[in-house]
Amino acid sequence: MRYELKRLQKSLKKTFIYITDDLDNAFALADKMAIFQHGTMHQFDTPRNIYETPETYFVASYIGNMNFFYARILNSIDGHYKVELDDHITVNITGYNTYDSDRNILYAIRPERMKLSNTPETENQNITKGKIIQKDYQAEYTQYYVQLEYGKIIVVAELNYNLLLNNALSNFFEVGESVYIKWSVLAGDLVYA
Structure with a gap:
């Protein structure tokens, strides 16, 4: 069915909106995905970016298994962060975003x-x-x-x-x-x- 839907969409040259909670179909069919929770869109991006770089706890936990740690940024220089996890582990990460220090953040790793x-x-x-x-x-x-x-x-x-x-x-x-x-x-x- 996935193959037929993609073939049909390409031959018609039309945008399809496919609503599903089946992640396998969503990832296989979508060029772009929107992840919603209770009517609020959490992230709109390519399937790869949604899986690889989720922006919120909801997206990260909804799209596959994930380990979460409470995070506190100790310092950052040009996208390189030193972060304390759960008040116990200090790690280095390379990030692509800037983070609002007033909001609670988590470190997420698959x-x-x-x-x-x-x-x-x-x-x-x-x-x-x-x-x-x-x-x-x-x-x-x-x-x-x-x-x-x-x-x-x-x-x-x-x-x-x-x-x-x-x-x-x-x-x-x-x-x-x-x-x-x-x-x-x-x-x-x-x-x-």
Whole structure:
């Protein structure tokens, strides 16, 4: 059906308005998307930008899984921010927006953008430490629930195919194992709460 709708729209050279809560169809069919909640539009952008750089908590949480941290900007220079998360972790991020200091902000990062490791080397990455408390094998990926040192629980999702390609079967972590959680300075976004 998606193929037929796109073909029809292109052949008619008309704008289609497709209203759905089916995210798979929305992402596949849309050139632009509008995300509404209770009649208020939260974001209007391309599907890629809505997924990659959500602007509000609602958009970020509605479009896929996300880890959220309360955020406080410590300093910023030319789009590079030093941010304190949950009053416990200091991270560096690169942002594309400016943020109103009078509004509450959250740091949002998708589970697939975080990686688990046994070693603390960073190479321009953010890092924190935690312990795996649950592991869910879900065919194409494994979802790990990790309790950070200060108690917060986050989710990290790793593609099983990548682990197999890299001959990294030993990188399947186990419940109870202490791990480092790493992610790029580009991996997360600040969003308005």
